[in-house]
């Protein structure tokens with residue numbers, strides 16, 4: 001099973017590690033295990049569920065048209081070398097390390 005490591009947002013929090021079922025949506029797999037990531041539409045349009053991929057970007061499904069379009073609208077708010085994905089659209093096929101973006 002792929003592993004998802006969610007990096008802590010602040011020094012008083014700890015990184016959290018989850019095992020997820022391969023081929024499933026990242027958001028759904030974490031929610032099933034009790035981690036509710038920031039979200040809105042759950043359809044790839046609002047960008048509320050944006051995350052940064054710190055490791056393993058190649059282990060996610062390729063972004064579809066809706067996800068790519070949404071990311072193109074929000075990515076100017078971040079450093080150009082950040083790999084941004086939407087947790088409600090990205091399917092996990094292997095180990096990844098992520099951080100929640102604000």
Ligand code: FES
Pocket residue numbers: 038039040041042043044045046047048049050070086087088089
């Ligand atoms: S929750 Fe709206 S894009 Fe993911």
